[in-house]
Amino acid sequence: MQAFPPVYKNSLLQKMCARDVALIEPHLIRCAMPLRMGIERSNVPISSVYFIEAGIASIVAKHLGRDAETGLIGNEGMTGASVVMGGDRTPHECYIQMAGEGMRIDAGPLSDALCKSPTLRLFLLGFVQSLYVQTGFTALVNARCNLHERLARWLLMCADRTTDGRLGITHEFLSVMLGMRRPGVTIAVQVLEGMQLIRATRGLIEIRNRQGLEQIAASAGYGRAESEYGRLMGLHPAAQYASAQQL
Amino acid sequence: MPKYFFHVRNGDELIEDPEGMELPNVVAARAEATQAARDVVAERVRFGSNPKGDAFEIWDENGLIESVSLRDSFSS
Numbered sequence: 001m002q003a004f005p006p007v008y009k010n011s012l013l014q015k016m017c018a019r020d021v022a023l024i025e026p027h028l029i030r031c032a033m034p035l036r037m038g039i040e041r042s043n044v045p046i047s048s049v050y051f052i053e054a055g056i057a058s059i060v061a062k063h064l065g066r067d068a069e070t071g072l073i074g075n076e077g078m079t080g081a082s083v084v085m086g087g088d089r090t091p092h093e094c095y096i097q098m099a100g101e102g103m104r105i106d107a108g109p110l111s112d113a114l115c116k117s118p119t120l121r122l123f124l125l126g127f128v129q130s131l132y133v134q135t136g137f138t139a140l141v142n143a144r145c146n147l148h149e150r151l152a153r154w155l156l157m158c159a160d161r162t163t164d165g166r167l168g169i170t171h172e173f174l175s176v177m178l179g180m181r182r183p184g185v186t187i188a189v190q191v192l193e194g195m196q197l198i199r200a201t202r203g204l205i206e207i208r209n210r211q212g213l214e215q216i217a218a219s220a221g222y223g224r225a226e227s228e229y230g231r232l233m234g235l236h237p238a239a240q241y242a243s244a245q246q247l
Numbered sequence: 248m249p250k251y252f253f254h255v256r257n258g259d260e261l262i263e264d265p266e267g268m269e270l271p272n273v274v275a276a277r278a279e280a281t282q283a284a285r286d287v288v289a290e291r292v293r294f295g296s297n298p299k300g301d302a303f304e305i306w307d308e309n310g311l312i313e314s315v316s317l318r319d320s321f322s323s
């Protein structure tokens with residue numbers, strides 16, 4: 001049993017061993033993460049890495065004006081996978097899609113800590129592996145699943161990374177997540193709304209029936225990347241939330 | 248840039264685009280609606296699913312500008 005509530009709301013910082021936390025703690029700065037804040041730019045050396053405490057960051061592949069989301073990160077994870085793997089940049093971009101806050105560490109001190117501590121590197125590589133698996137399932141659903149199954153999966157992924165069932169998601173974000181033009185998003189949202197699973201208002205989506213949404217998202221592989229996270233990192237925050245609700 | 252709304256016409260029903268989108272002009276808005284309509288038609292063809300909608304109606308603050316039929320979107 002824990003004597004004190006955890007200092008950090010980020011799962012990686014909560015699960016990290018005390019020695020490794022002590023190694024990076026002096027370099028961590030709490031900061032706000034407003035909507036559209038840029039975290040990584042294509043092929044530009046990464047300056048800072050964020051352990052997200054609230055909100056959602058999105059990894060986006062862009063080419064010739066087309067973009068698609070390839071990774072979603074919230075309070076279960078961190079940005080800067082390239083840094084953990086020993087690199088300093090990526091062709092992808094990373095920015096905030098749902099405003100929140102996080103603990104920032106500059107790439108330099110993090111790289112130093114990763115070189116000093118093999119346990120820190122292995123621990124964070126576990127998260128990178130789970131993110132890699134998430135990207136794999138995103139590729140699968142984009143190729144094989146219909147629109148409302150994809151939307152249901154993404155809404156649950158967002159809900160798992162927030163504390164209540166109300167998601168501050170714009171249609172613009174949904175458009176990138178679903179890899180479709182923005183006007184089409186209205187139709188996708190309407191499908192789930194018509195099934196009474198969500199309620200959408202301007203800039204806000206409220207989940208009305210999580211179980212129903214899970215049934216649809218299951219055909220889009222929802223739960224597979226989450227299980228991999230659980231296997232590698234311990235219980236997924238969503239699972240913790242679900243078990244807390246059952247008490 | 249002007250803001251355009253892409254409401255979805257479904258028979259007598261109009262499903263509103265709550266946010267709208269800033270675009271340089273109506274030509275860009277029409278291109279956006281046409282491409283989105285193709286996305287939706289492609290979805291219907293690939294999966295046999297039938298999300299609602301007959302057309303995207305492009306609106307600005309003054310009202311309806313034009314309608315882009317989903318059915319005709321791939322022939323233009």
